[in-house]
Structure formats: structure tokens, C-alpha cells
Amino acid sequence: MNDIFADRISDVPRSFIREILKVALDPEVISFAGGLPNRDLFPVNELTNATNEVFQIYGNDIFQYSNSEGYIKLREYIAQNYNRQGLSVNPENILITNGAQQGLDLLGKVLLNDGDGVVLEEPGYLGAIQAFSLYKPSFLPVQVSEQGMDIDGLRNVLQQNKAKLIYTVPNFQNPSGITYTNENRQAIAQIIQDKQLFLIEDNPYGDLRFSGEPALSFAHYLPEKVIMLGSFSKIVVPGFRIGWIVAPDVILNKLLIAKQASDLHTCHFTQYIIYQYLQKNNIQDHINKVAQQYGEQCQSMLASLDKYFPSNVTSTKPEGGMFLWVTLPPQVSAMELFDLAVKEKVIFVPGTPFYVNKNHGNTFRLNFSCTDKPTTEIGIKRLGNALKKLQNKV
Amino acid sequence: MNDIFADRISDVPRSFIREILKVALDPEVISFAGGLPNRDLFPVNELTNATNEVFQIYGNDIFQYSNSEGYIKLREYIAQNYNRQGLSVNPENILITNGAQQGLDLLGKVLLNDGDGVVLEEPGYLGAIQAFSLYKPSFLPVQVSEQGMDIDGLRNVLQQNKAKLIYTVPNFQNPSGITYTNENRQAIAQIIQDKQLFLIEDNPYGDLRFSGEPALSFAHYLPEKVIMLGSFSKIVVPGFRIGWIVAPDVILNKLLIAKQASDLHTCHFTQYIIYQYLQKNNIQDHINKVAQQYGEQCQSMLASLDKYFPSNVTSTKPEGGMFLWVTLPPQVSAMELFDLAVKEKVIFVPGTPFYVNKNHGNTFRLNFSCTDKPTTEIGIKRLGNALKKLQNKV
Secondary structure, rough: OHHOOOOOHHHHOOOOHHHHHHHOOOOOOEEEOOOOOOOOOOOOHHHHHHHHHHHHHHHHHOOOOOOOOOOOOHHHHHHHHHOOOOOOHHHHHEEEHHHHHHHHHEEEEEHHHOOOEEEEEOOOOOOOHHHHHOOEEEEEEEEEOOOOOOOHHHHHHHHHEEEEEEOOOOOOOOOOOOOOHHHHHHHHHHHOOOOEEEEEEEOOOOOOOOOOOOOOOHHHHHHEEEEEEEEEOOOOOOOOOEEEEOOOOHHHHHHHHHHHHHHOOOOHHHHHHHHHHHHHHHHHHHHHHHHHHHHHHHHHHHHHHHHHHHOOEEOOOOOOOOEEEOOOOOOOOOHHHHHHHHHOOOEEEEHHHHHHOOOOOOOEEEEOOOOOHHHHHHHHHHHHHHHHHHHHHH | OOOOOOOHHHOOOOOOHHHHHHHHHOOEEEEOOOOOOOOHHHHHHHHHHHHHHHHHHHHHHHHHOOOOOOOHHHHHHHHHHHHHHOOOOOHHHEEEEEHHHHHHHHHHHOOOOOEEEEEEEOOOOOOHHHHHHHOOOEEEEEEEEEEEEEEHHHHHHHHHEEEEEEEOOOOOOOOOOOOOHHHHHHHHHHHOOOOOEEEEEOOOOOOOOOOOOOOOOOHHHHHHHEEEEEEOOOOOOOOOOEEEEEOOHHHHHHHHHHHHHHOOOHHHHHHHHHHHHHOOOOOHHHHHHHHHHHHHHHHHHHHHHHHHOOOOOOOOOEOOEEEEEEEEEOOHHHHHHHHHHHHOEEEEEEEEHHOOOOOOOEEEEEEEEOOOHHHHHHHHHHHHHHHHHHHHHO
């Protein structure tokens, strides 16, 4: 029976995170495992109004089949947003996708032959590993740290391999929460400027900055080599599944063929609702509110880690986004900690699935967007207890 | 620059139909070229009410990320619908997709290695040719006629080739409007019952029957070998992009991994709206209304073809759906007719793109769902004039 399947599907890692999330169904469990925006902050009233307006203004126009590129006014809005940051983006270079995840799939479809080199951050975004795996590339992992991508590591990897893509989440990365410095971005741009490859800048969290100063997009340095992915999932709602790709003409034309073949077009109804919402509301006020709350919850988590964890446990100090990254002493296993943590009724995601090489067993990801400050403190205290039990056992 | 792309994307035919539709922007042109349901029949008021109810009942629950399988109540509704027809479908065997088009992409992703055999109807659905092309199969065309698939042709093709998939649209096929008879279905089932392959029954139009008696689904004969695709696009609205796949467990598990990697999940908001609409309205009444109007428009088109076309031009006599298929005398080119028809301000889709072998230049597709009876008569009269001019030229 097994030979009925395509080879490509056997290479896709199952989402360990989805398995973990089943434990989270117990209401007594405090979950730092998810990767969800905080549902209490969704602008439901505003979206209700926007939806009613869309029905009133457009009637049955928007329920018909539509173009594969996406709603032009929404694409104009997105382009203007980039251009306010000093970039030069044309609405014709934007394709609306079903969340940024579909952008990854379409890019894999259009660009990757079997064995093509794809530089991945280590640790890296699991959804990208899954999406690209279907196109059977050869993954080229490069470490990331608080400064960004390891420059020597990148240089070595590109000297020893022909890479077609470099995949990055340079702002408040999932899973680590780190942000590439401007110097780091510039150094990367210098390394790749003469190479025939594309750099994907996946930026779902970039707007959710709660401290520090914004860094420049890679598109400032190498506009013709950068493909940008964006999404309304973290700043409006994820359930509408509205993301986008910004790509040079030559790539966009191929992406459009792939989009047509994949699902004709993204739901126009939700595109119109988002656009109407953006017209009638100050999205920046909303983003500020979300970022502020995430910042407070992050601070609370960092303070609790200080209080309940020994000093040989370290963590990243995110300036935005939804995640931070904890490193245990080298000999301590996050998977073993996970088993004890479940008994203490707290969960997180062990670091292993975020590595292609699967060899950093002493790390894990914590999500801070969905738990309020008191719950965060209780959860981290439980986690500290689990660690004590693990270390007494060792 | 060309070597930056994956080989698979170079094999995808561009949609000739989309090119044609640009001509349709001229308001004086009567278009029989589209493949759209009639927008005047969309249940917009009912969907407006359903949407408001969804906001009231579910609040911010439905705007969060959700499961990849789709809304369980909608899947239960779909399963019950099949089971009322005597099938035995479990909601766990249903995956909600972004229209049935995404079902084709996911099936290609999960099942097709380079060069795998895929039996295609000739003429066949262009969207399927596009979706599968990305996975570089070897297409095995088999003729269809008013009875269904050519049984000898199918037997020969399967003797000479190893096929993994047979793709069919057995009810009111796009592009031809034909329906497989029960005898034809049974004969196909007999041929494939001992072979290790799957038959895809793509059935977007099946509910839109305006004459004759329904035939049995292939799943009646070979439940373990049949994958069914369905969609709300033709019976509610296409803009919501809600379709589904019904597949055996072993296939569905793989499809689910591919769906996760492709776009995480289909928009839940529109799934809930459709479900709410189905709860509060008699969908069968709505379907009857749509089917009746399409039937009247089809009759009007057939009568006009009789009136304005010479007797050596033949057409299919659909019992439902949205299309019929015209065959000109062998030496007459539908592409040349198209050029003259544009001047007469009427358009259609020449048959060539619906053939993998591209050698049936004397056929074309007419859509009857979007033009009322008087417009249909004017349009067919113009087309008859264009044909006269073409034949006088020859």
C-alpha cells in the first residue's frame, strides 16, 4: 500500500506541536506551548461592523469567483505600508495568500527542485520546515543567536553548497524571539549580493515591537533578491487566513500560475472585510495595544524565570513578538523536563523539532502572548518545580 | 535566470480561459466563455443573516487559528448528505479544502511522483490538468462521450500503462456537459476493481440536475477505491472557497499533513457561515431554483443552436450543470471561429485547451448559467453569423 504515495509526503515531519496541544485541553494545564495570538484582543466588534458594511456596499459582487492576485485595494494598502518604511513596493508585486504559510508552499512549488539548497535558521520555524520538505530540498542549517544569523556559518555553508533560498524570520523569530541587528543584516546582504539566490524575509511579528528600535528590512539592502512574506494573522485575526507575498516580477508571475493551480484564489469576502476594517479603524492603535500587552506578559515571564529558575538556565530577551527561548545546562533534556512539567500541569515546546539536525535537546520555546501576568508567574513557578525534580532525579 | 525555477512550474499550462475572459470586459460582448455560477441567484440576504448569527453566537472563538481538518459540524453535515444517498461516509474521512481545486492540488502532492500515470477525460477539466501538471505525471487521456468514458479506451490505456489515478467528473462534466450512465460507471468499476489505483470523482455540479434521473456515485461500487471531491461553490457561493475531499483513512492522514504544510487550515469563519446558512435555510429549495433556471437557459441555448446553426454542427444535451459542448465539422477550426466571433461580440472557449493531446480543434464549450434566455438567443445568433462568415471564407 505504501507505494501508492508520492515520495515527497514521506519526508514531511509531523507537527509535534499539534500533538502537544492535545495535553492543553485539560483546563488546569497552563500552556506556554501554543503559538497563538491572544484571542481576547481580537477586534470582534470592529470586524462585525466591517462585515456588515461589506454586505451593504458590495452585495453579491464579492461572492463570485475572483482574480488569483487578490483584492487590488488591499494590495495597494499593503504596498503603501512598505513604502512608508522607505521601500519601493508595487501592488502588482503582491500576491494575497491563505496566510503566510501558503506563501511558503507556493515558493517551494515554484523554486525548489529535488535536492536544491535551502538555508534555514537553527532553531527555525517549523511551518517552513514542513512546507519546504514537500519539495525535497537539501536543508542547510545556520545557527541564529541574539545578534542574528551566524555570519561565519552562513559564509561557510554558501561556500560549500549551492543554495537557492535563504529563509529568515529576522524580527522576533519563531521560535527564539531574537531579532537580527542592522549590522547582521548588512553583513548577510554583503555575502549574498553576488550570488544567484533569493532571501525570504518572513515577517509575521514585525509590527509587534514592545521595546527597542526597528531594524531595516533586507529589502533596503537587496530589493531585487528579497521575497517578503506578511500576514494579518498576528495584527488582526488569524482565522481569516489572509497573508501575502511580495516578490520580483519574474517570480510573481510563476507564483500566480502556482496559486491558480493550487486553489484559484484566496477568499475575497475576508479580504474585503479586512480592507474595510483597515479603512474605518486606526490599526496602529490596535497594534500598540496588542504589543503593549505582549510586552508586559513577556516582562512578567522573564521576571518569573529569574525568580524560579537557577542562574545556569538562560533565556533570550525579546523586543517583540510572542516567544522566548530557554537554554538549560547542556546535560539537561527538555523532553524529560516536558514529561515532569505535564505532571505539574504546565507545558511548553521542547526545542528539538525546531532543528533540522535535531541535536539541541537542552532548549525549549515559551509563548507569552496568551497568558496574563498572574497565570504566567504560576506557570513558570510550576516549571521551576519540574526542573528541580528533574535535577534531583539526575 | 530561468534555472532559478523548479522544473515542475514550467509544465503548467497557462489558463487560456483567463486570457479569454479579458475580452469579456467589453459590456457589449455576450460571453458564453465563463465558468461561473449565476451571481443573481446567490443567497446574499440569507448569508448576511447567517453571518450576523455567527458573530452573535461564536464571538471571537472563530477568529483564532483552528484545526486543519475543518469545522466538525460542517463535515458531519456533508457526511449525512452522502449517507442519505446510500453511501457510508464518516465525518473523519472528510477534509475541508479551499474549494475543490485545492483538493486536486493536495491529491497531486500526496499521490503523484514524477511520471506516475493519471487517466484524464478527453475533453477534461482544465483546472485538474493544471493542478496535476505541477507534480509532473504522465497523462493518459481517454475519450468521453454522451455515455461516459470510452470503456475500450480505458481498458487499453490501463493494459499498456500503470496508472495511479483516474480523474473523472461523471455528472454534467466540465467542459462537455455529459453524464456517465450507470452501465458505464459499472463497467469502469469492473475494470479497475483489482487494480491498485484510486478513482477521483469530482462532483461540483451533481446537485444541479434539471432533467433525467441521478446516476449512482462510483463510491457505491468501489467505496475503498474512490476519492470524492465536493464544493459549495456552485450551490451556495464560490467566493467563500469551501470545498472538501472524502478519502479512505490511509489517504486522508497524508492529505492532512499536506494541508497543514500548505496553509494550516481553511478559513473557519466562512465554514461557520455556510453551516449556519444550511441550518436556517432549505438548501434543496435553493438548489431547485438554481437548477430550474439553468435548465431553462440550457433549453433556450439548444433551441437557438438548432435555429441558427447548420445541421452538421452537433452539441451535447446536458441534463444538468452549466456547460454544453459543440462539435463543428472536422475541417472547421474553433480558434478561427473565435476570432470572427469576437468581432460579432460573442465569445466561447475553443476546445483545444481541454485536451492534453491538443488535436480536437473543431470543438468548443458554451456556458449557459450566466445568460438569460433573450441574451442567449442573441448570442447564439451572432455565433451563427460568425460561423457563416467563416464558412464563406473557406
